[in-house]
Amino acid sequence: xxxxxxxxxxxxxxxxxxxxxxxxxxxxxxxxxxxxxxxxxxxxxxxxxxxxxxxxxxxxxxxxxxxxxxxxxxxxxxxxxxxxxxxxxxxxxxxxxxxxxxxxxxxxxxxxxxxxxxxxxxxxxxxxxxxxxxxxxxxxxxxxxxxxxxxxxxxxxxxxxxxxxxxxxxxxxxxxxxxxxxxxxxxxxxxxxxxxxxxxxxxxxxxxxxxxxxxxxxxxxxxxxxxxxxxxxxxxxxxxxxxxxxxxxxxxxxxxxxxxxxxxxxxxxxxxxxxxxxxxxxxx
Amino acid sequence: xxxxxxxxxxxxxxxxxxxxxxxxxxxxxxxxxxxxxxxxxxxxxxxxxxxxxxxxxxxxxxxxxxxxxxxxxxxxxxxxxxxxxxxxxxxxxxxxxxxxxxxxxxxxxxxxxxxxxxxxxxxxxxxxxxxxxxxxxxxxxxxxxxxxxxxxxxxxxxxxxxxxxxxxxxxxxxxxxxxxxxxxxxxxxxxxx
Numbered sequence: 439x440x441x442x443x444x445x446x447x448x449x450x451x452x453x454x455x456x457x458x459x460x461x462x463x464x465x466x467x468x469x470x471x472x473x474x475x476x477x478x479x480x481x482x483x484x485x486x487x488x489x490x491x492x493x494x495x496x497x498x499x500x501x502x503x504x505x506x507x508x509x510x511x512x513x514x515x516x517x518x519x520x521x522x523x524x525x526x527x528x529x530x531x532x533x534x535x536x537x538x539x540x541x542x543x544x545x546x547x548x549x550x551x552x553x554x555x556x557x558x559x560x561x562x563x564x565x566x567x568x569x570x571x572x573x574x575x576x577x578x579x580x581x582x583x584x585x586x587x588x589x590x591x592x593x594x595x596x597x598x599x600x601x602x603x604x605x606x607x608x609x610x611x612x613x614x615x616x617x618x619x620x621x622x623x624x625x626x627x628x629x630x631x632x633x634x635x636x637x638x639x640x641x642x643x644x645x646x647x648x649x650x651x652x653x654x655x656x657x658x659x660x661x662x663x664x665x666x667x668x669x670x671x672x673x674x675x676x677x678x679x680x681x682x683x684x685x686x687x688x689x690x691x692x693x694x695x696x697x698x699x700x701x702x703x704x705x706x707x708x709x710x711x712x713x714x715x716x717x718x719x720x721x722x
Numbered sequence: 723x724x725x726x727x728x729x730x731x732x733x734x735x736x737x738x739x740x741x742x743x744x745x746x747x748x749x750x751x752x753x754x755x756x757x758x759x760x761x762x763x764x765x766x767x768x769x770x771x772x773x774x775x776x777x778x779x780x781x782x783x784x785x786x787x788x789x790x791x792x793x794x795x796x797x798x799x800x801x802x803x804x805x806x807x808x809x810x811x812x813x814x815x816x817x818x819x820x821x822x823x824x825x826x827x828x829x830x831x832x833x834x835x836x837x838x839x840x841x842x843x844x845x846x847x848x849x850x851x852x853x854x855x856x857x858x859x860x861x862x863x864x865x866x867x868x869x870x871x872x873x874x875x876x877x878x879x880x881x882x883x884x885x886x887x888x889x890x891x892x893x894x895x896x897x898x899x900x901x902x903x904x905x906x907x908x909x910x911x912x913x914x915x
Contacts, residue, residue, distance in 0.1 A: 451798055455805035466816035525857050558882055570897075709776050 459641040473502045476525045480518055484589045488512040488611035491576070501526065512536070513590065513609030535610035538603045539704065541696070542578040543636045545598035548651040549574050562619040574648035576639040578622050582715050584614035597715070602705065630702040631679040633689060635660070637697045640674050647695065654697045660689035724773040725915070726857050729850075732913050733861035740869035741899075741906040746837030750870055751895060753828070760874035768860065771841050773810065774803050775859035778842040779852055788880050799842050800822030807833045837866055848915075872902065 461687035478498035489510045491497040500506040501522065508514075508522040512535055540637035555564055561583040569575040580599040593614055603614075615623040622638055635654055639646050641656035656674040668682030669689060678689070680700070689698050739745045745766075753763045778799050786792050811829050814822040822829075841862050845855040846913060874899055885894050 443791070444787075444794060447789065448794060448797060448801070451785075452801060455801060457814070459805055459808055462812045469816050509840050558884060560882075563882075 447712075465716070469497075471502055472523060475497050477501055477522055480514075480522050480525070482513045482609070483613075484513060486513060486589050486609075486611040486613055489608075490581065490614065491535075491675045502709060517608070524692065536612070536627055537605055537608050537610060538584075538614050538623050539634070539701075540578060540601060540623055541636055541638045542576075542622050542635070543652050543699070544574055544577045544650040545600045546580070547598065549577055549653075550647060551659060565619050565652045574639055574641070574646070574653060576620060576622075576637075577650065577653075578620065583617045583619065586624060587617040589613065590595050596705075608677045618645070626680065626701075632683040633678055633685065633687070633698055633700050634680075634703075635665075635669075635676045635678055635702075637675065637699050642674060650695075652695050652697055655695060658691040658693060659694065662671070663692040684697065725854065725862050728915060729854060729858050730861040730892055732869060732915060733858060735909040736907070736912055738865045738869055738909075739840070740866055741903040742910075743840070744903075745840045746835050746866055747899075748832065748888065749835055749837075750866075750873060751892075753869055754873040754877055754895075757878060758857040758869070759869045762820075762825065762868050763828045763831075764863075765824045767837070768863040769825070769837065770803075770807060770810070770829070770832045771859045772856060773799055774838055775842050775845050775855050775889045776808055776852075777806060778802050779845055779850075779855045781856055783852075787903050795843065795846065796839075799839060803838055803842070804833050819878055820822050827914070832846040837862070869906075873899065876902075901913075 448716065451612040471706075473534050474495075475498075476547065478495055478518070481494045481498060482647065483494050485493040489497045489500075489506060489512065491500055491506065497506060497511060501508055508519045511519065511522070515535065535626050551569070552573050553571050555567065557563060559581050561579045561581045564570055564579050565583055570577075570579055572579060578600050580595065580601065581593050582601060584601050585593045585595055589611070590607050590609055592604045592609070592611070593601050594604070596602040601614075610628075611627060612625050615621075617626055620638070637646075637652070637654040639650070639653045640682075641649070643651075643657060644655040646655050654675050656676070658671060660676050660678075661669045661671060663690060664678075665686060666684055668679045668684075669676055670679070676698075685700060687700070690696075690700070733739070737743060740747065742752045749763055749767075753759045781798065781802060782792070782795065786794060786798065791798075809828060811822070814829075816826070841859045844862075845858055848858070850858055877895065880898070881895060891899070
């Protein structure tokens with residue numbers, strides 16, 4: 439008899455709560471725009487925040503409400519953006535996603551260390567210890583803040599102590615650029631065209647050449663060599679205007695330390711590792 | 723009044739739910755990685771614990787006791803907590819989207835938080851009155867929040883520390899929790915009901 443009571447009582451309470459929940463679901467029903475759900479299923483869902491909203495769900499809501507454009511989702515890629523636009527019945531302005539590029543080639547063979555750093559693996563912390571352990575106070579410290587922040591595994595630390603960006607995996611979200619305490623990563627338009635001065639040092643030429651084999655020494659040879667007048671001096675650093683650059687390569691030949699490289703020559707992870715291994719063999 | 727004050731002190735410090743009674747260890751370790759999530763979880767627990775205790779106390783006193791069904795206590799309380807959390811979520815979503823966003827994912831997570839069940843059961847076992855029960859549940863929840871927030875603060879600092887490889891990850895977290903618990907044992911015997 440006891441068990442009947444127990445089952446009955448529990449069943450009754452359960453039924454009561456069930457009915458209450460059912461009623462609440464009806465009374466307090468909140469309409470969700472089905473388009474928001476459709477968009478949130480399309481976006482990559484990495485919650486990288488490159489769009490400026492707090493996560494993919496918020497972005498989806500903003501797009502549906504017209505507060506954001508489908509193209510604002512930078513990692514989505516053209517196909518997904520077009521897909522999102524189709525859901526909303528909108529036009530898209532197409533453009534490839536930008537690519538993260540490191541403006542420093544002073545790896546551990548080319549730039550001297552001033553002391554042995556044995557602290558926390560963090561570029562920001564290391565950079566604040568007497569201006570960093572690298573002789574160049576503008577150069578990449580190679581402790582991988584950018585590697586850790588990348589939600590797409592597109593950056594890895596190369597064997598030579600500089601991070602390498604995988605151009606295929608990079609979605610252009612820009613998290614690495616803001617994670618770099620020395621602002622060495624810049625987001626460049628998609629593509630392989632153009633040459634770059636891969637240095638960020640604003641030091642005097644003499645200081646640079648003492649610290650690093652491949653830093654820009656502000657000699658202005660490239661500025662004079664460029665037939666398109668695409669190179670300008672930004673204080674003590676040469677800067678190439680990618681829109682004017684025609685890839686003629688005159689500047690590369692004239693640059694004494696070899697700071698200028700075509701964008702297509704920026705090494706992939708495998709190439710960087712192979713080059714480091716070669717160096718290793720030479721020194722051994 | 724004196725009883726109420728001592729209930730508050732005892733269940734925040736002396737009998738801290740996480741560090742002395744060892745309830746709710748799962749969220750304590752799970753969501754204490756970041757201060758932001760720890761605060762979110764704490765708020766949700768305070769909210770749900772108070773509400774759950776109120777409802778279960780009434781249910782126990784006016785339904786289970788008169789019908790002689792007190793042996794169904796645990797089962798009914800689980801049922802109450804689960805449906806209550808669901809109900810609160812549905813209602814909040816409509817009435818206060820801001821609060822709903824703030825509590826976020828933590829609200830449904832609490833359904834399976836044993837600390838909530840413990841509060842409701844202990845309120846009955848200690849034979850608290852309704853007012854005492856509610857004060858007790860708020861104090862217990864604040865104690866939970868305190869432990870969670872202290873832990874989150876420590877863990878955020880640990881991120882920057884250099885930890886020997888064998889101790890990295892959950893090992894150092896568990897050691898930290900243990901030391902915290904030992905520290906809270908200092909309150910032991912300070913006050914009893």
